[in-house]
Amino acid sequence: MSTNKPQPLAVITGGASGIGLGAVKRFLKEGYEVLSLDANKEAGDKSINDLKSDTYKLNFTHCDITSHSQIESIFNALLEEKRPAKVLINCAGISPALNPLHEYSVDEWLRTIDINLHGTFYACREFLKLATAMNIEEGAIVNVASIMGTRASAAQASYGASKHAVVGLTKSIAQDYATMNIRANAIGPGVIDTPMNTELMKDENVMQYLLQRVPMKRVASADEVANLIYFLASSEASYITGSYYPIDGGYLAS
Numbered sequence: 001m002s003t004n005k006p007q008p009l010a011v012i013t014g015g016a017s018g019i020g021l022g023a024v025k026r027f028l029k030e031g032y033e034v035l036s037l038d039a040n041k042e043a044g045d046k047s048i049n050d051l052k053s054d055t056y057k058l059n060f061t062h063c064d065i066t067s068h069s070q071i072e073s074i075f076n077a078l079l080e081e082k083r084p085a086k087v088l089i090n091c092a093g094i095s096p097a098l099n100p101l102h103e104y105s106v107d108e109w110l111r112t113i114d115i116n117l118h119g120t121f122y123a124c125r126e127f128l129k130l131a132t133a134m135n136i137e138e139g140a141i142v143n144v145a146s147i148m149g150t151r152a153s154a155a156q157a158s159y160g161a162s163k164h165a166v167v168g169l170t171k172s173i174a175q176d177y178a179t180m181n182i183r184a185n186a187i188g189p190g191v192i193d194t195p196m197n198t199e200l201m202k203d204e205n206v207m208q209y210l211l212q213r214v215p216m217k218r219v220a221s222a223d224e225v226a227n228l229i230y231f232l233a234s235s236e237a238s239y240i241t242g243s244y245y246p247i248d249g250g251y252l253a254s
């Protein structure tokens, strides 16, 4: 029986690779239309090609999450089409080179905060503007922070600062939009097998050091992280907002 109801829309930043791509696949499988946003055009075009199907509705827009005007015009276009987004997943992010603070370049600091924090803010802001303008009945944001969203690791000051701030931003959004039934949660992945970690995972010594600290003694796949993202965005998590969920094989508990 056809209900003519449009598929719900999920906007996923960083959707061309790693955890974001895992989330894209999961939301498509669950019957969502997905708008994937990413600075990597080649990988975004490849994802469109790889995931082409009669049932999947995937669009890719090449953009830089640090450009507020680009993000604003993407969401303004949705408003013009009267197309509300039900879900926003923020995965776009970078992990800069490791350096103690006195050796940090100011440019690298600013770039990390700009992508990981300001980019997340811009996408949340525009999603919430669209949601309020269209008076949506329910919505969900899942922001991908990190285990570095609640603890610190040596030589990762800008990354840790950006991810702590993403957790704080998420908690604030949860307060402001709770009565509108728009939920916001953050997740804290540990070590995940994605292109971000390709080089790191080639180094046996580093991996041995890292895995010593992971009770499950393995890294996770992007699909495992996408499972948590999907759960938090779904109505199964209807009373969960303002929370932070590590997904780290037991790392933070040890």
Ligand SMILES: NC(=O)c1ccc[n+]([C@@H]2O[C@H](COP(=O)([O-])OP(=O)(O)OC[C@H]3O[C@@H](n4cnc5c(N)ncnc54)[C@H](O)[C@@H]3O)[C@@H](O)[C@H]2O)c1
Binding pocket: 013, 014, 015, 016, 017, 018, 019, 020, 037, 038, 039, 040, 043, 063, 064, 065, 066, 090, 091, 092, 093, 094, 095, 115, 119, 144, 145, 146, 147, 188, 189, 190, 191, 192, 193, 194, 195, 196, 197
């Ligand atoms: N991989 C891990 O171990 C791990 C652990 C904790 C947290 N995270 C977080 O998960 C998120 C996804 O990381 P991943 O591991 O999938 O890495 P990834 O490199 O595979 O994917 C990140 C995506 O973000 C995109 N991106 C980067 N800068 C952008 C910009 N300015 N505008 C638009 N898109 C941009 C990249 O093009 C890429 O497609 C990041 O926020 C990262 O900090 C990853």
